[in-house]
Amino acid sequence: MSAIIASPTRKAATVRRRPLAAALLVALALPGMAFAQTAKEKELEARVAQLEAMVKQLVSQQQQQQSQISEVKTAQATAPATAAAPAAAVTAGAAAGNPPAPAKPTIQTAPIMATANPGTRFSYGGFIKLDASLTQTNDGDIPDGTVGRLFYVPKAIPVGGGRTDEGGSDTDMGVNFSRFWFGADTDLDSGDKLKAYLEFDLFGGGSTAFTGNEIATNTYALTLRQAYVQWNNWLAGQTWTNFQDTAALPDTVDFLGPTEGTVFVRHAQLRYTNGPWSFSMENPETVYTPFNGNMGQVQGDDGEMPDLTGRYTFKGDWGHFGIAGLVRQLAFQNGPLNQDSDEMGYGVSVSGKFNLGKNDDIRYMVTGGSGIGRYIGLALSNDAVLDSTGNLDNIDLIAGFVGWRHVFSPKLRTNIFYSRADYDQDTALTGLGITKGAQSGHVNVIYTPLPKLDLGAELIWGQRELENGDRGDLNRLQTHVKYNF
Numbered sequence: 001m002s003a004i005i006a007s008p009t010r011k012a013a014t015v016r017r018r019p020l021a022a023a024l025l026v027a028l029a030l031p032g033m034a035f036a037q038t039a040k041e042k043e044l045e046a047r048v049a050q051l052e053a054m055v056k057q058l059v060s061q062q063q064q065q066q067s068q069i070s071e072v073k074t075a076q077a078t079a080p081a082t083a084a085a086p087a088a089a090v091t092a093g094a095a096a097g098n099p100p101a102p103a104k105p106t107i108q109t110a111p112i113m114a115t116a117n118p119g120t121r122f123s124y125g126g127f128i129k130l131d132a133s134l135t136q137t138n139d140g141d142i143p144d145g146t147v148g149r150l151f152y153v154p155k156a157i158p159v160g161g162g163r164t165d166e167g168g169s170d171t172d173m174g175v176n177f178s179r180f181w182f183g184a185d186t187d188l189d190s191g192d193k194l195k196a197y198l199e200f201d202l203f204g205g206g207s208t209a210f211t212g213n214e215i216a217t218n219t220y221a222l223t224l225r226q227a228y229v230q231w232n233n234w235l236a237g238q239t240w241t242n243f244q245d246t247a248a249l250p251d252t253v254d255f256l257g258p259t260e261g262t263v264f265v266r267h268a269q270l271r272y273t274n275g276p277w278s279f280s281m282e283n284p285e286t287v288y289t290p291f292n293g294n295m296g297q298v299q300g301d302d303g304e305m306p307d308l309t310g311r312y313t314f315k316g317d318w319g320h321f322g323i324a325g326l327v328r329q330l331a332f333q334n335g336p337l338n339q340d341s342d343e344m345g346y347g348v349s350v351s352g353k354f355n356l357g358k359n360d361d362i363r364y365m366v367t368g369g370s371g372i373g374r375y376i377g378l379a380l381s382n383d384a385v386l387d388s389t390g391n392l393d394n395i396d397l398i399a400g401f402v403g404w405r406h407v408f409s410p411k412l413r414t415n416i417f418y419s420r421a422d423y424d425q426d427t428a429l430t431g432l433g434i435t436k437g438a439q440s441g442h443v444n445v446i447y448t449p450l451p452k453l454d455l456g457a458e459l460i461w462g463q464r465e466l467e468n469g470d471r472g473d474l475n476r477l478q479t480h481v482k483y484n485f
Contacts, residue, residue: 117186117194126180129482131255132173139472141168145214150176150203151255152476154421154438155295155380157464159472176203176220177255192232197239199226225266235271242271242280242309243326243375245351248363250403250417253444253458254478258419260377260438261401263349263367276313281306286330287374288392289385294433297382303331303342319361321352330371330384332392339390345371345383359407363417366400373397377421380438385429396424403442411448418442425467432468439463444478452484 113120135142135149140158142148148156149172158168181199188194204221213219228237240246244263249256256264271280284303290296311324326347333340347369354362371394373381384392403417422437444458462474 116184117188119188120184120186123183123185124181125485126178127482127484128175128178129480130173130175131177131478131480132171133476133478134169134171135474135476136167136169137472137474138167139470142170144170150174152257152259152440152460152462152474152478153378154260154440154462154464155378155435157438157462157472157474159464159466159470174218176201178202179225181226193230195230197226197228197230197237199224201225233273235269235273238266238268239271241265241267241282241375242269242278242311243324243347243349245311245313245322245324245349245365247320248322248351248353248365250363250401250442251405251413251415251444251446252442253446253456253480254442254460256378257442258401258403258417258440260380260421260440261367261399261419262365262377263375264378265375276315278311278313280309282309283307284328284331285374286332286384286392287379287382288330288332289382289395289430289434291386291388291429292431293385294431295435297379300332302333303329305329317355319353319355322350324349324351326369326372326375328371330392330394332384332386332390334390337390341386341391343371343384343392343394345369345394347372347375361405362402363405364400364402366398368398370394370396373423377438380421381423381425381435385426387429393426393429395426398422412445414443414445416443427467430467432466434467436465436467438465454480454482454484456480456482 113122116122131150133149137158140160142156142158146156147153149170179199179201181197183198184194184196186194200222202220202222204223224238226237226239228235228239230236241263244265249262250258252258256262267283267285269280269282271278284301284305284307286300286303288298288300290298305328307326307328309324309326311322313320313322326345326349328345329342330345331342347367349365349367351365352363354364356362367376371383373379373383373395376397376399381395381397384394387393399419399421401417401419403415405413405415407413418439418441420437420439423435425434425436427434440460440462442458442460444456446454446456448454456479458478460474460476460478462476463471465471
């Protein structure tokens with residue numbers, strides 16, 4: 001009996017050929033043994049049951065190991081040659097009775113979205129930004145909830161008759177300019193390249209009694225900034241106008257900074273780019289001043305020709321230089337009065353960034369033209385003015401900015417820049433209450449205590465002047481906390 005009990009040390013294959021249970025039953029059937037179970041027999045049966053459970057566990061483990069080895073061999077046969085060595089290591093470990101090590105992460109070959117092209121790469125990013133500002137004006141108050149309270153907008157500077165005792169001081173805070181973007185890039189087997197891009201911020205409507213206001217929930221709606229698709233050299237959708245050089249813009253704390261001196265338009269277009277050259281057909285929109293309308297602004301989209309632009313950009317280690325041209329049709333129609341007028345507008349813009357050294361650069365832009373008012377300074381002035389017979393008369397302008405950027409250390413930098421725009425208005429048509437020009441000066445300091453986290457403060461002085469000589473000033477301390485991701 002002791003020999004039988006010691007049998008668990010035998011190999012599992014031997015156990016399968018000679019089951020222990022059968023051997024023990026034969027032993028129990030020897031002459032002289034009775035059918036009645038004694039206490040010793042019950043103890044023996046319990047041991048037999050325990051041994052059978054151990055045998056089953058050993059057989060199960062062996063079957064699992066054999067299955068793992070088979071899976072690894074199958075993976076070896078189908079994997080690329082570069083994966084052969086790791087697969088062999090897994091096989092050796094499995095053969096030794098050890099479970100295979102977890103596989104290393106690999107680049108996804110199947111699209112995340114079932115409807116996407118195979119091999120599409122998805123990316124996303126943006127930033128969370130808290131803006132806080134203290135604004136003082138000397139000739140009236142900027143209404144709460146308007147864009148002039150959120151960032152520097154020259155045409156929002158109050159000019160109310162030269163009285164300096166009706167100014168205002170306001171503090172504002174918000175996260176409206178937080179941003180999110182999503183991109184999808186595909187390299188096709190044909191060699192073609194496809195790209196899709198979507199970009200939003202929170203600077204939209206929605207601050208109403210039902211969706212949110214500054215009293216309680218401060219809810220804001222998504223605003224579309226950019227949405228386009230690129231196919232090789234072609235772009236179709238909404239993005240920055242080809243007439244604008246975004247790479248020349250200063251490093252600012254304010255949303256835009258040198259607003260009056262900057263080309264700033266995003267709209268729908270079809271663009272072709274080849275090396276340093278780019279050409280576009282863009283959405284036309286005429287903005288005009290009614291006859292004797294002073295600061296009135298009327299939108300008209302009666303033009304049949306798209307705005308046409310061309311740009312050349314030269315780049316080097318020293319920085320970049322760009323020159324762009326714009327040709328457009330201005331149009332006005334008034335059916336009931338039988339008035340129909342159109343004029344050609346044009347503009348030229350020169351811009352760039354010049355590196356003075358490792359830690360310093362100069363950024364600049366100068367733009368001049370006739371009938372291009374909506375492209376400059378967030379439409380600080382209009383494209384044209386109507387005369388008494390309904391004919392358009394172009395408004396000429398010149399605008400620009402220059403700025404200096406200095407990096408003290410990887411965590412600290414500063415920017416100083418000046419911006420200005422001047423308009424040649426025909427006051428016999430516009431009246432004397434229209435903007436003659438605007439200017440601003442900016443000084444900021446931006447500190448980066450942690451990667452991607454900026455703490456910034458900017459002092460802004462702005463001034464708007466009317467044709468009648470009245471001026472309004474703005475002084476603002478603009479701050480932000482901005483985390484890029």
